[in-house]
Amino acid sequence: MKKVYPFLAIFALALLAFSQSAQQVNVTGDWDLTSTSPRGGERTQTISLKQEGEKLTVTMTGRQGEEIKAEGTVKGNEIEWSMTRTSQRGGEIKITYKGKIEGDTMSGQVQMGDFGSADWKAARKK
Numbered sequence: 756m757k758k759v760y761p762f763l764a765i766f767a768l769a770l771l772a773f774s775q776s777a778q779q780v781n782v783t784g785d786w787d788l789t790s791t792s793p794r795g796g797e798r799t800q801t802i803s804l805k806q807e808g809e810k811l812t813v814t815m816t817g818r819q820g821e822e823i824k825a826e827g828t829v830k831g832n833e834i835e836w837s838m839t840r841t842s843q844r845g846g847e848i849k850i851t852y853k854g855k856i857e858g859d860t861m862s863g864q865v866q867m868g869d870f871g872s873a874d875w876k877a878a879r880k881k
Contacts, residue, residue, distance in 0.1 A: 790875040
């Protein structure tokens with residue numbers, strides 16, 4: 756029974772260190788986001804992120820120069836946010852970004868309603 760205590764102590768310390776490192780992720784700031792369309796074209800724009808705990812607020816600029824607000828979450832090194840946009844045909848499209856954060860970069864997939872998905876990547880602006 757005494758041999759179990761050192762193992763439990765090491766396990767508890769490792770768990771504490773992991774949980775603290777996961778909580779230290781903070782994406783607040785401006786990022787250069789590059790998305791690749793399903794047809795292969797790339798578009799880069801600056802996005803602003805504000806993180807409060809796991810809550811995420813995203814501000815982007817649309818193709819017509821309009822401000823777009825979105826909400827999402829940051830859980831550990833995983834990030835996700837969604838918005839609803841009006842398509843060129845007049846219908847609504849839910850756009851969802853999902854990805855992984857690695858320091859001052861992140862990347863993932865964006866699902867564009869029924870129009871398919873694309874890759875995206877972002878780098879924190881210096």
